[in-house]
Amino acid sequence: MQPEAVVFDIGNVLIEWQPERFYDSVIGEERRRAMFAAIDLHGMNDRVDRGGHFTETIYECAEQYPDWRDEIRLWHDRWIEMAAPVIDHSLRLMQALQARGVPVFSLTNFGIQSYDLAAGHYPFLRQFDRDFISGHLGMIKPAASIYEALEKGSGIAPERLLFTDDRADNIAAAAARGWGTHHFTGPQGWADRLVAEGLLSQEEAA
Structure with missing residues (x-):
């Protein structure tokens, strides 16, 4: 049929859609691995995918991890570079x-x-x-x-x-x-x- x-x-x-590849190019693989081990970034993205506000969800996550604040915000600020x-x-x-x-x-x-x-x-x-x-x-x-x-x-x-x-x-x-x-x-x-x-x-x- x-x-x-x-x-x-x-x-x-x-x-x-390769966030890890993007971060490797921006902050280096070693630092990227440390960040992804410390923070459930894909879980953060799942919250967006379930209907959470794109900016608010990512920026709130960034504030929860001040040592990684700037890097987490890249998920929002340079998102289109990850989706390419x-x-x-x-x-x-x-x-x-x-x-x-x-x-x-x-x-x-x-x-x-x-x-x-x-x-x-x-x-x-x-x-x-x-x-x-x-x-x-x-x-x-x-x-x-x-x-x-x-x-x-x-x-x-x-x-x-x-x-x-x-x-x-x-x-x-x-x-x-x-x-x-x-x-x-x-x-x-x-x-x-x-x-x-x-x-x-x-x-x-x-």
Whole structure:
């Protein structure tokens, strides 16, 4: 059964998301490792992704760790440098699907204000057929409720959805609901899967 709609994660599928790489380039790997060991920065980011205010959440965290205040604030002040660059082949696949008339949805752990910031730099983030953004939904992957929200919001049966994400836990949660899934490790593998599903031709997936 050919999928009716394709669902894209964004971070590390359409846009690279590598905070550690960013901090290595700014403060050096040794200091970055010390900071990430001392502070749950990914947990801080999860609070943003659940709907916490982008600036307030990060700046409040920075005040809790005065020895790292300036470095933590970089997560906000230079955030767009962490969410870069675009994975061009993945973007071409998204656009090729839409040119074919295949609905393309986002299902992403992303904050409200940070998504708006990203969309200002990457206009394609406003071009999904439907957006399912964790900050607006108040829940994050891999909670079953966020997958249910997409099912209900789209009206598409789980087995008619094809979802790609770079995180195995997010893929497993979708598969448990009966979704078609693809663990994203690079755009070529995703392109091959879309061709195998009959959604794109080899030429369209190039």
